[in-house]
Amino acid sequence: MATGRxxxxxxxxxxxxxxxxxxxxxxxxxxxxLSERSVPTVSSEELAAxxxxxxxxxxxxxxxxxxxxxxxxxxxxxxxxxxxxxELGLTQDWPVVIVGIGNLGAALANYGGFASRGFRVAALIDxxxxxxxxxxxGMPVQHTDDLERIIEExxxxxxxxxxxxxxxxxxxxxxxxxGVTSILNFAPTVLSVPDGVDVRKVDLSIELQILAFHEQRKxxxxxxxxxxxxxxxEAAGAPAAAAVVPPAPRGTAGGSGRKGPDGDVPAVMxx
Amino acid sequence: MATGRxxxxxxxxxxxxxxxxxxxxxxxxxxxxLSERSVPTVSSEELAAxxxxxxxxxxxxxxxxxxxxxxxxxxxxxxxxxxxxxELGLTQDWPVVIVGIGNLGAALANYGGFASRGFRVAALIDxxxxxxxxxxxGMPVQHTDDLERIIEExxxxxxxxxxxxxxxxxxxxxxxxxGVTSILNFAPTVLSVPDGVDVRKVDLSIELQILAFHEQRKxxxxxxxxxxxxxxxEAAGAPAAAAVVPPAPRGTAGGSGRKGPDGDVPAVMxx
DNA sequence: TGCTGTGAACTAGTTCACAGCT
DNA sequence: AGCTGTGAACTAGTTCACAGCA
Numbered sequence: 297m298a299t300g301r302x303x304x305x306x307x308x309x310x311x312x313x314x315x316x317x318x319x320x321x322x323x324x325x326x327x328x329x330l331s332e333r334s335v336p337t338v339s340s341e342e343l344a345a346x347x348x349x350x351x352x353x354x355x356x357x358x359x360x361x362x363x364x365x366x367x368x369x370x371x372x373x374x375x376x377x378x379x380x381x382x383e384l385g386l387t388q389d390w391p392v393v394i395v396g397i398g399n400l401g402a403a404l405a406n407y408g409g410f411a412s413r414g415f416r417v418a419a420l421i422d423x424x425x426x427x428x429x430x431x432x433x434g435m436p437v438q439h440t441d442d443l444e445r446i447i448e449e450x451x452x453x454x455x456x457x458x459x460x461x462x463x464x465x466x467x468x469x470x471x472x473x474x475g476v477t478s479i480l481n482f483a484p485t486v487l488s489v490p491d492g493v494d495v496r497k498v499d500l501s502i503e504l505q506i507l508a509f510h511e512q513r514k515x516x517x518x519x520x521x522x523x524x525x526x527x528x529x530e531a532a533g534a535p536a537a538a539a540v541v542p543p544a545p546r547g548t549a550g551g552s553g554r555k556g557p558d559g560d561v562p563a564v565m566x567x
Numbered sequence: 568m569a570t571g572r573x574x575x576x577x578x579x580x581x582x583x584x585x586x587x588x589x590x591x592x593x594x595x596x597x598x599x600x601l602s603e604r605s606v607p608t609v610s611s612e613e614l615a616a617x618x619x620x621x622x623x624x625x626x627x628x629x630x631x632x633x634x635x636x637x638x639x640x641x642x643x644x645x646x647x648x649x650x651x652x653x654e655l656g657l658t659q660d661w662p663v664v665i666v667g668i669g670n671l672g673a674a675l676a677n678y679g680g681f682a683s684r685g686f687r688v689a690a691l692i693d694x695x696x697x698x699x700x701x702x703x704x705g706m707p708v709q710h711t712d713d714l715e716r717i718i719e720e721x722x723x724x725x726x727x728x729x730x731x732x733x734x735x736x737x738x739x740x741x742x743x744x745x746g747v748t749s750i751l752n753f754a755p756t757v758l759s760v761p762d763g764v765d766v767r768k769v770d771l772s773i774e775l776q777i778l779a780f781h782e783q784r785k786x787x788x789x790x791x792x793x794x795x796x797x798x799x800x801e802a803a804g805a806p807a808a809a810a811v812v813p814p815a816p817r818g819t820a821g822g823s824g825r826k827g828p829d830g831d832v833p834a835v836m837x838x
Numbered sequence: 839t840g841c842t843g844t845g846a847a848c849t850a851g852t853t854c855a856c857a858g859c860t
Numbered sequence: 861a862g863c864t865g866t867g868a869a870c871t872a873g874t875t876c877a878c879a880g881c882a
Contacts, residue, residue, distance in 0.1 A: 313850070314850085314851095315851055318777055320780070321772070321773040321776040322757075322773070326757075339864090340864070347757065350852090352854070353853080355864065355865065356852080356865085358865085359864090363865070366859090366864075367858075367862080368862050369860075369862085370863070383780070384783075385783030386776065399673050400671070400674040409771065410771075415772075415779075454778055454782060478778040478781065480774050480775060480778060492785070494781050496778055500675060500769070501592070501678070501680035502593070503769055504663070504681065504727075505591070505595075505655050507750075508655055508749075509654070510765050511656060511724055511765070512655075514748060514763070585872085586872075586873055586874090587873090610840090611841075621875080623875055623877095624875080626841095626843065626844085627844080629843085634843070636842050636843080637881090637882065638841050639840050639842080639882045641841070641842080
């Protein structure tokens with residue numbers, strides 16, 4: 297997979313660490329806000345606070361892009377906005393298609409944050425014939441049949457999948473076959489794609505589960521000082537009920553057992 | 568901030584690495600799917616493939632939870648489902664409130680993946696009086712005025728913010744004051760919270776920006792071999808237009824310049 | 839024989855602390 | 861004097877590779 301040079305501090309744009317790339321949009325947003333307030337310069341300290349990171353990390357991140365600051369002064373806001381935008385590729389126009397126009401797809405279509413960052417919604421696509429032609433976010437929904445034509449005509453390279461889990465892989469395959477090389481996946485499934493195609497995943501329920509994990513820890517540790525002995529009564533922020541699935545400490549072979557309820561296709565709405 | 572023991576391989580549940588916690592929901596989903604197909608056991612190799620990670624990582628992850636596998640055989644699916652659920656705290660009932668019932672809030676309210684994982688939507692809250700009482704996902708929307716009462720009565724400890732950026736911090740403050748200790752933030756803002764409150768952030772446009780970054784790299788490197796000189800013509804997968812903001816290689820003081828359009832409040836819909 | 843569980847080696851990311859410019 | 865830029869130290873996360881058990 298072309299690992300490139302092992303690692304080098306990168307005098308210029310080569311090899312920006314992934315973690316840094318993930319933070320650039322954060323800096324960009326903070327800088328945009330400053331720019332709108334006509335603030336001419338910021339120190340790493342101020343900008344870091346606005347972006348919610350620490351200043352050493354921010355300076356290190358910027359050092360991968362080049363030396364855009366002025367010692368003793370700080371960073372020129374407008375200049376830095378441009379440099380980061382360029383680095384992220386936002387000075388170009390990126391047409392995207394959104395497939396699956398349920399609640400989530402509609403929310404995405406209406407999302408102002410795309411347009412203002414160089415992304416242009418080229419088409420909204422849904423498999424439901426009843427949706428076809430209906431306007432969503434001021435744009436008619438098109439049928440899945442036209443997917444390939446749309447991708448090719450508009451030279452779309454980024455696709456957003458907001459379909460139910462069951463449809464996601466199929467949609468993904470068609471997008472990729474038509475020329476899409478980056479996919480943002482909201483469906484709760486693992487997508488398999490050929491080499492050279494990027495997939496990023498946003499999973500609404502995973503984030504909640506991670507919060508629940510930490511929340512659970514808090515409940516157990518809250519009362520004591522730090523070393524955390526188990527609390528006797530009910531801890532302050534502890535949740536209400538408890539008990540959902542009785543353990544299955546080691547089943548024999550056995551049947552399915554549970555009735556298999558909402559199961560694993562919890563996507564937002566049919567496409 | 569109470570770093571705890573520096574690090575220990577963790578014979579039991581103490582100190583599960585954050586990266587591992589973030590993957591547990593992935594494993595859980597894959598296991599649930601297997602469970603529904605009544606598959607009794609899986610090898611680390613199979614499960615890893617289903618979850619989209621490599622098997623060494625999966626085994627290491629599971630080793631932090633304990634030794635739940637059988638050498639030569641694999642893992643008991645039902646048993647592992649239970650163990651991971653328990654570890655994540657999903658065997659409890661977690662009431663959550665969703666604040667901001669625009670398109671996104673509605674999508675979240677309708678999302679089946681919550682209910683099936685121990686999360687219960689306790690209330691939908693919106694600041695718009697016109698929304699109050701309207702049913703969304705079979706549940707009446709309640710007004711922001713009742714926020715504190717709802718949180719306290721239902722002992723809600725997890726809040727989801729799906730308001731526009733401008734309202735997010737204020738909503739957050741009220742949630743926290745009322746007793747919420749975990750927040751899932753969809754608004755494109757940095758929230759500041761007191762110690763002991765967890766915030767996780769999902770940002771729709773950040774993910775796209777990260778994709779754009781990689782997409783841009785692909786376009787530049789595709790034609791040539793590796794060192795990537797600028798391509799003369801238009802590269803294969805390159806996007807259409809180009810040119811958004813002309814550089815400002817070092818402005819003087821100057822005014823705001825750009826007209827300040829959609830700006831930085833690109834949230835999905837008013838709350 | 840086949841698979842898990844895990845030390846050990848490696849790689850990525852973060853933080854410290856200070857040299858060097860303005 | 862003040863703030864950036866960055867080596868160096870540290871911490872977290874991943875991958876390797878194999879011992880050990882079923």
